[in-house]
Amino acid sequence: MLIPHPLLGLRDSQEFTYLGDAALMDRPDPAGGNAEAAFTDYVFLRDNPAGVHRELWFHEQGDRSWLVVTRDTVTHEILGAELARDVKLNEEGAQ
Amino acid sequence: MTDLTPITALGAKTARKETYDALTLSENPELALASLALRRDQTPPSPFGLRLPDPGHCADKGSVAAFWTAPGQWMIEAPGRANEDFAARLEEEVPGGSISEQTDAWTAIEITAKNSAALEALMQKLVNLDPAQIAPGHAARTGLEHMSVYLIRRSETHLAVMGMRSFAAALWHALVTAAARIDQTA
Numbered sequence: 001m002l003i004p005h006p007l008l009g010l011r012d013s014q015e016f017t018y019l020g021d022a023a024l025m026d027r028p029d030p031a032g033g034n035a036e037a038a039f040t041d042y043v044f045l046r047d048n049p050a051g052v053h054r055e056l057w058f059h060e061q062g063d064r065s066w067l068v069v070t071r072d073t074v075t076h077e078i079l080g081a082e083l084a085r086d087v088k089l090n091e092e093g094a095q
Numbered sequence: 096m097t098d099l100t101p102i103t104a105l106g107a108k109t110a111r112k113e114t115y116d117a118l119t120l121s122e123n124p125e126l127a128l129a130s131l132a133l134r135r136d137q138t139p140p141s142p143f144g145l146r147l148p149d150p151g152h153c154a155d156k157g158s159v160a161a162f163w164t165a166p167g168q169w170m171i172e173a174p175g176r177a178n179e180d181f182a183a184r185l186e187e188e189v190p191g192g193s194i195s196e197q198t199d200a201w202t203a204i205e206i207t208a209k210n211s212a213a214l215e216a217l218m219q220k221l222v223n224l225d226p227a228q229i230a231p232g233h234a235a236r237t238g239l240e241h242m243s244v245y246l247i248r249r250s251e252t253h254l255a256v257m258g259m260r261s262f263a264a265a266l267w268h269a270l271v272t273a274a275a276r277i278d279q280t281a
Contacts, residue, residue, distance in 0.1 A: 007150040007166065008235070012223045015237060061238040063150070063165040085166070 003069060004081050005059065015061040021046050022054040022068045025088060050074050056084060104202035104263035111267070117213035118274045122267070123205045123255070127173040127181035128197035130164065131189060142171060142188035153234040153247050162234035162247050170197065170245070201245075202263035204256045204270060211251045213277060218254070220273045222246065229254070240269045 001013040028038035047053075051074055057067045066084035071077070103124040105111045112121040131147075133139065139147050145161055147169050148154040153162035160172040173181050182196035208214040215226055221239050224246075228235050234247040242265065245257040258266040 009151075009228065010225065011237075014223065061243050062236050063163075065166060083166070 001076060001078070003057065003067070003078060005062070005065075005067065006081060006083055006086075007065070008063065011059070011062060013057075015059060016057045016067075017060045019056040019058060022056050022084075022087075023047075024056060025068075025084060052079065057081075104199075104260045105267060106264070113271055113274075115274050115277070117209045118217060118277065119207045120267075120270055120274060121205050121207075122263075123174070123203040124199075125175045125177045126198070126203045127176035127179060128201060129171050129182040129185045130195045130197050131161075131169050131171055131185065132165075132193040133167040134191060134193065137191060140189045140192065142185055145171075148234075151228065151233055151235060153232060153249070155249070160249075162245065164236065164245070200260055201257045202260045202266065204258075204267065206254045206256065206270070206274075208252045208254075214252065214254050216277050217270075217273055218246070220276070221269065239266070242266055242269070 002010040003013050003016060005011050028035060028042050030039070032038060051072060052070060053073050054068055054070050057069045059065050059067065067081045068084050068087050069081045070079040072079060100108070102108060103110055103122055105122055110122040110124050112119065131142070141147070143156065143159045145156045145159055146154060147161055148163050150163050150166070153160065155161070158173060160174075161169045162172070164170050171185055177198050181198060182194050186194050206214065206217070218224070218226070218229060222237050224235055224237055229246050229248045231248050231251050234245060236243065236245050238244075239256070239258075242258050242262055244266065247255040247257065249255060256266065256270060
């Protein structure tokens with residue numbers, strides 16, 4: 001399986017380690033009113049879609065950047081990859 | 096006073112060197128290294144007049160060289176200057192950057208070849224990378240027999256493999272074993 005690294009091009013997935021759902025980037029506010037419920041959801045509950053999934057991959061044997069990889073869990077087709085840093089900065093910029 | 100004898104990463108007093116038909120491998124213990132990471136929003140500097148290379152590339156100017164290691168991060172190399180405080184020299188060039196001394200943390204094995212085909216044949220055996228990613232002027236970090244290494248293609252016929260000093264012997268073994276087999280099949 002090849003992962004299209006946004007800076008380095010196609011790289012072998014063996015260079016990467018997998019963390020999980022990209023929703024982990026959106027940590028709830030611990031000072032928020034519903035923090036307990038939000039953290040229960042954040043820590044324990046995961047969507048497990050059969051189909052397109054956004055997930056976090058770490059380029060461990062590479063440039064050690066975190067990527068958000070969009071993958072089809074049914075076919076293992078990789079639909080795209082972007083730097084997690086850019087995703088987060090874009091989200092913050094949009095707010 | 097305790098009499099201390101400096102040894103190279105491979106445990107000898109002098110650098111190891113082995114030659115095969117088309118390939119020569121030599122340990123390079125004289126390479127000074129320092130890593131440079133920029134702070135957020137810092138303008139990319141030009142240490143020693145060197146233009147810091149783009150992702151996946153290496154560059155050299157005069158007596159110093161650099162290769163890209165991560166976004167906003169580079170390793171700066173100075174051949175033959177391992178006995179200097181090179182990180183301090185770099186700090187003078189890049190005030191405000193995050194600089195770490197890396198000399199002797201890594202062992203560099205310089206591979207020179209009679210032609211680029213021999214180098215590419217060797218790398219085909221060892222790493223899972225597109226040859227374009229280690230074409231001249233390129234540098235990459237990848238896995239080589241489960242060891243993390245930097246590959247720096249200094250020229251058409253010269254490639255440096257840099258691994259952590261602690262596994263220098265295992266890295267040397269992997270490289271010479273593959274090099275010897277290239278020899279037999281050439």
